[in-house]
Amino acid sequence: MSQAARRLTKADLHLPCKRQAVYLLGKILARRLDDGSVLRGRIVEDECYLGGEDKASHSYNGRQTAGNEPMYMPAGTTYVYFIYGMYCCFNISSLEPGAAVLLRALEPIxxxxxxxxxxxxxxxxxxxxxxxxxxxxxxxxxxxxxxxxTKNNCNKIDLTESEVLWLEDDGFEVEKKDIVTCKRVGIGSAGEEWVGKPLRFYVLGNPHVSKRDKKTEKKMSESD
DNA sequence: ATGCAGATCCGCT
DNA sequence: GCGGATCTGCATC
Known part of the structure; x- marks a missing residue:
């Protein structure tokens, strides 16, 4: 790590979904395990799930259930859900009720x-x-x-207060020209209008990204 | 490099 | 019942 890291506060995370997603690129997710050791990874890819209109979102149409309640909680609350019978996904709620940012990839540090x-x-x-x-x-x-x-140990946590899960800024900055903005992944059944929205963000050239969008990258290089 | 099948189960309709 | 913000391995080009 390059320099002393500063823990992110409620004020840092008090952002609407898209701005929060971009802001989080380059920040660090930190996790303290039961044995006291700490894991850290830099966020290099994330996606927005908006409330209301967004057909791909669990909160589509304002649907609020016991399961997606964290999406309606203050910005910086974790939302972990169980999917496909065996996996979990990790989200951070943003300012708008029902909106959250899905973390898609980290660079282990x-x-x-x-x-x-x-x-x-x-x-x-x-x-x-x-x-x-x-x-x-x-x-x-x-x-x-x-x-x-897991949903069991990390759901509905306040990232600005928790001792086991939090966010840090170590001064690393992702340049704007290195942010790729493209379509989200894995939401094919959500309806074309929403499938095509540019709501995924990742760091250009970072090898830890889950899935590159080469067409978008090509367009970026052509418009230099 | 790209594509498809199968695994596997909770939460919602 | 049923579908899903995924991953892996194997097939094919």
Missing amino acids: QGQEQMGKLRAAKQKSPLKSPLKEKDLCNGPSKLCMSFNI
């Missing part, structure tokens, strides 16, 4: 060995090849496995 163990422990069958660092957290459910984030 501390505790890689522990992350590897946590990932391996979740595998059904033994790994054929050892996990490479870039494969530890390059997907929304992978980062949950590597950080031991």
